Amino acid sequence: MQEQAIARPVDRFFDAYSADHRDATNQLLHVLCVPAIVWSLLALVYCIPLGEGAPAGLLAAVLAVVAVAFWCWLSLPLGIGAGVAMALSFWSVAALHAALGSGGLAVVGAVVFVVAWVGQFIGHHIEGRRPSFFTDLVYLMIGPVWVLAKAYRKASLAY
Numbered sequence: 001m002q003e004q005a006i007a008r009p010v011d012r013f014f015d016a017y018s019a020d021h022r023d024a025t026n027q028l029l030h031v032l033c034v035p036a037i038v039w040s041l042l043a044l045v046y047c048i049p050l051g052e053g054a055p056a057g058l059l060a061a062v063l064a065v066v067a068v069a070f071w072c073w074l075s076l077p078l079g080i081g082a083g084v085a086m087a088l089s090f091w092s093v094a095a096l097h098a099a100l101g102s103g104g105l106a107v108v109g110a111v112v113f114v115v116a117w118v119g120q121f122i123g124h125h126i127e128g129r130r131p132s133f134f135t136d137l138v139y140l141m142i143g144p145v146w147v148l149a150k151a152y153r154k155a156s157l158a159y
């Protein structure tokens with residue numbers, strides 16, 4: 001009797017996610033919009049004050065670490081790549097916060113968030129499939145590493 005290979009959780013998530021993202025235009029919109037959504041969420045959460053004495057961005061940093069830990073559990077190589085991307089995003093958000101303050105950063109984050117989600121829904125309208133997270137909210141966490149995995153495959157990097 002032949003043993004079947006057991007798919008890793010990351011492969012099972014990607015298979016299901018890919019089934020809702022077959023159209024080339026939808027995939028391109030995801031490659032552009034998913035990182036923008038992650039960045040915008042980081043920016044918006046960075047603006048949430050935690051009280052006197054708490055450094056700006058503390059909540060954003062904690063949530064970023066939790067997200068990267070989840071992605072590392074899915075795939076260590078993807079988690080490391082996502083961690084680097086998250087660190088760069090955090091650095092850019094902190095720089096914008098220093099230049100614009102919480103109010104200005106919140107406006108930029110909100111605009112990017114709305115525009116990127118409109119792009120996502122346009123892609124799903126073109127494809128004729130609803131977003132994966134409509135069936136399971138965990139797919140909100142899968143999208144960013146699914147996009148990163150596309151880059152890894154293009155660069156012939158294993159994940």
